[in-house]
Amino acid sequence: MALKHDDLKSELCFLFYVASKEVIKKYATHLKSYDLTYTSYITLKSIQPNEIVNIKTLGNRIYLNSGTLTPLIKKLDQKGLVQKVRNEDDERNLNISLTDKGAEVQEYLYKVTDEVYKELKFEGDDMEQLVSILDRFIKNNFE
Structure with missing residues (x-):
């Protein structure tokens, strides 16, 4: 299939931009009640319960650099959702884990995903295909 490049709606960058912006806006609406930003959300969702992970x-x-992640971790720490633990062998090496409160909030965050998926009106096989395609796209281009 040949794509027309004279129409903005056929530009991959534009489609990603609009889709990303609008999906994140939907998440942000739900995350307000948890006093979380979207980047806080993905950070909490990416830490497994009982996991100690290097920053x-x-x-x-x-896919966040330390300049973005460090202040984010500081805010999550201040909210009591994560704890920072310095590596005993190398104090420059910072490890992060969920607190009990963070693990509790994380459980509620699965409801946010469910709500956003419902609002997108894009379900079942279509959603699974889209997730699979985007996952493959990221792995092929950014890992």
Whole structure:
């Protein structure tokens, strides 16, 4: 299939921009009640319960650099959702884990995903296909 490049709606960058902006806006609406931003949300969702994860590993996992992640972790720490633990062997090496409160909030965040998916009116096989395609796109181009 040949794509027409004279129509903005056929430009991949535009489609990603609009879709990303609008989906994140839907998440942000639901996250207000938890006093979380979208980046706080993906950070909390990416830490497994009882996991101690290095900040660099966490940044790689969610595609955030340390300049963005460090103040974000500080805010989550102040809210009591994560705790920072310095590595005993190397104090420059910061590890992060969920607190009990963070794990509790994380459980509620699954409801946010369900609500957003319902609002998108894009379900079942279509949603699974879209997620699969986007996952493959990211792995092929950014990992």
